[in-house]
Amino acid sequence: MSEPIGAKGGGLAAWALAIRRDRRGLAGACLLGAFVLTAVAGPALVGDPTAPVGIPLQPPSWAHPLGTSGQGQDVLAQLVVGTRVSLSLGFAVGFAAVLLGALVGVPAGYFGGRVDGLLSIASNVFLVLPGLPLAIVIAAYLPPSPATVAAVLVVTGWAWNARVVRSQTLALRRRDFVSAAIVAGESDGRILMVEILPNMLSILVTQVIGSTVYAIGAQVGLEFLGLGDVSRVSWGTILYWAQNDSALLTGAWWTFVPAGLCVALVGFALTLLNSGFDEITNPRLGLERAWRAHLARRGRSPGRSTPVARDHA
């Protein structure tokens, strides 16, 4: 009999299991794995992405499977090296944005009162300011480098995480086990680190994935505008040069299609992975699926009612 998935809580083993069981999550994990493998091993297999190797804007051929760029560089080599740059920056920003979000959101939700008022207003203000223009004014004053892009993306991307973490902390704080810890005289620091944070792990993982999707997309956007270091190879600078060399109007589709496709595929893979994680963080989804399967075995179809957590052995 299918056991209720949600009953297991959020151990790493349970996640791995749920991902394996969920077809979309599995597809996302495989796709992401392929990109990570390319990022790790790929650059050693291709040549120097900045070296001119042929006539500019040559269509794909055996020598250059994805053709050459407007400066006569091999597009495949650029794409592979760009994968390493863009993915590592994306994940670093994803982690940092969630960390900053948690540093603001957890105290806000836990201490409440004035601390909450102040921190909530700060994160709401950052949430309502338009991200791209803000990122541009900050980045413009800093030297163009990946570190600048990363810093700017963390500054513009943490607020949503803070809001979610805050509401999650608020919910956990009202639970009995936290009250018990307070009565037992545990220090605030210990309650936060031992009681509350571990119970938010699944939410934090989903947020890291979501922030990484944001970071990759926004990074490509900033670099496309020319705010990154345009002499370095990344997905964003590939698109920047494609636009600046008017590749579009000369019909050189191979200079911009692959990089955009990679951005979309990584984003899609991460979204799929997140919907797989959803099965654990939202037990209702798993239960609904189990309930439908259970009814189907008896030759019935479910009604429109919302399924409740029930033990249907």
Place this chain on the structure above:
Amino acid sequence: MRYLIRRLGFYALAAWAAVTLNFFLPRLMPGDPATALFARFKGKLSPESIDALRAAFGLTRAPLWRQYLTYLAHLVRGELGVSIAYFPSPVSRVIGSALGWTLFVAGTAVVVSFAIGTLLGIASAWWRRGALDRWLPSSLVFVGSFPFFWLAMAALYVLGFGLRWFPLGHAYSDDATPGWTLAFALDVLRHAALPIATVVLATLGGWLLSMRNTMISVLGSDFVTLARAKGLSPARVVLRYAARNALLPSVTGFGMALGFVLGGSLLTEIVFSYPGQGYLLVQAVRNQDYPLMQGIFLVITLAVLGANWLVDVAILWLDPRTRDSAT
């Protein structure tokens, strides 16, 4: 009313934060900010004029609070400095000449995308697990994973460059004379079609999913079952009972998505050489035109804040609960 005033207070705070950030950013950066800023004017202006400009824009050796007050006073009068890229035009005039195009493209795209996405979400939830629901949400989410400007490049390449159905850029043809004529309006629409369509396509999936998910839970609630049991027509049950209630989270999300969509729309403008804020932004970045960049940031922020306040008014109208607690 108190609710609206409270929200207005919050937006005033956010606007003040943006204005203050705008003031301190150049001054926080290493080195003498004034020198960095005015180094760009070298060769264009005599040293005496640079000193005059410094005085005019508060970048003097006066104490910081004085500079801040001067800056605020200029801002209230709508003075944002002098553009470097479009020297000697003032930033406010440069931005003003391009603001209409951006509001036209981004505004139309946001409204069209929200309307179509929400309707598709309603349909997808009503015929749940039907053909539409099976492939539409996931394929639109996939399309939404592409950067806005990449979709723009692809659309320009296929529909503009390849099939020649649409013009390759700009807001209207070179030989068209701007005016309130039908011919000119059609010309503008033809040029705006691709930029608007790409932004709509990129954002459709989000609205669809948000509406679909809320609709599914609302359709399962008791009052919908009752409405159905009363024998009301399906259209009435879906639109008057379920959709109106399910719309609320989408409208709340609308305000938050505005800034993001506007950012994407700016990048789209660049691909189509559309003469809006996005195009100015590229000129500003390329010429290190700090006054123009900061002016664009301020204007766009104020536009987003204003739109958010309109969303709050819409929520007040949609959700009686906010009205009751607010009176």
